[in-house]
């Protein structure tokens with residue numbers, strides 16, 4: 390049976406987050422890095438016997454036209470692979486700007502599917518993301534009061550998702566309120582019907598608990614396209630099972646091989662959680678700091694980092710990080726520009742990762758940050774990931790489908806407890 394669910398994720402850690410959720414729900418899931426080349430191996434060869442496929446793109450912060458083109462190409466590939474339901478995964482903190490890319494990509498996917506309505510639900514209560522009356526909270530504060538207001542690429546300064554999405558799409562954006570979700574799947578469906586009548590093409594959906602996400606999953610399981618964070622996928626596996634769209638047994642969905650080899654940690658995320666994890670690591674383990682301004686001055690900082698790591702690798706894992714607090718990032722961006730600062734660091738991280746794998750026998754890598762993970766995984770030429778057991782909410786251990794197989798933990802910036810790096814290395818397959 391071909392996979393039921395085809396997913397397009399706008400960054401690599403977000404893709405593993407979604408894949409983790411689907412595997413937890415018992416769907417056998419594979420994550421592909423980018424859109425596989427068409428022809429040759431064909432979809433059946435590339436997608437062996439799974440229930441869900443997640444295509445990981447690096448489209449969160451690219452120009453909207455590029456994000457649309459790549460996302461539609463991913464959708465076309467997933468359709469050709471036999472998928473019949475589709476999911477567009479973006480960040481649980483709705484990372485985007487007024488230019489996109491959430492609105493433009495969701496619209497393009499709807500158009501391609503010949504569909505006219507979808508939901509937008511980034512709620513992920515397990516990691517503190519909840520939506521009430523269309524406003525997104527991160528922990529106990531509104532999104533706009535959280536550390537996301539300082540994000541290097543997509544600063545989020547408005548918590549009203551109806552307004553934020555409304556600026557990104559010509560379609561009308563409605564709201565499925567908490568009271569409808571609390572009343573159950575029938576009430577959500579009735580509200581969706583009313584919003585469609587009113588001419589809405591999107592509806593933000595309130596959710597503050599996993600129980601409510603299960604209700605939403607049941608209500609939206611027949612939509613061609615669902616958009617959101619990984620949280621709203623929590624109810625889909627059961628909803629598909631109830632409809633006979635996937636087998637009933639979820640056993641063995643998280644099985645991956647064990648990988649031996651040296652280990653390293655690479656962090657390009659400047660998110661608050663990552664900064665805390667770096668500080669925790671530095672209490673007991675060595676680390677090397679990449680300075681973007683020195684990179685911009687043409688100094689071979691990547692070579693220095695590699696020399697530092699190589700001296701210590703035999704004694705255990707080493708961290709290389711560019712992550713910095715908001716004031717430092719602002720100063721760097723003021724000199725280099727936001728995009729150039731990001732890219733220069735990503736290029737260095739990619740080069741370091743490739744050298745460590747190709748020349749130093751590193752086979753176990755923890756990478757912090759979605760953009761950073763995208764750069765690293767692309768440099769390593771990874772084509773796909775098997776999804777293993779969860780390390781912390783939103784982050785599974787994974788093993789690449791390639792030769793040599795590499796164990797990877799791709800951590801979204803704000804996920805994971807303070808000891809995440811050591812915990813990941815201890816738990817990774």
Ligand SMILES: Nc1ncnc2c1ncn2[C@@H]1O[C@H](COP(=O)(O)OP(=O)(O)OP(=O)(O)O)[C@@H](O)[C@H]1O
Nearest residue numbers: 658660711713721731734735758759760761801802
């Ligand atoms: N010191 C720095 N100054 C400026 N930019 C930096 C610095 N360190 C890292 N960056 C850039 O900041 C961006 C961080 O984005 P990334 O997606 O990797 O992390 P994140 O946003 O915390 O994670 P996620 O997207 O998973 O939430 C990257 O483009 C990275 O290259």
Ligand SMILES: O=C(O)[C@@H](O)C(=O)CO
Nearest residue numbers: 403406480481618759801
């Ligand atoms: O949804 C999330 O928060 C993460 O999966 C993510 O996309 C962060 O980059």
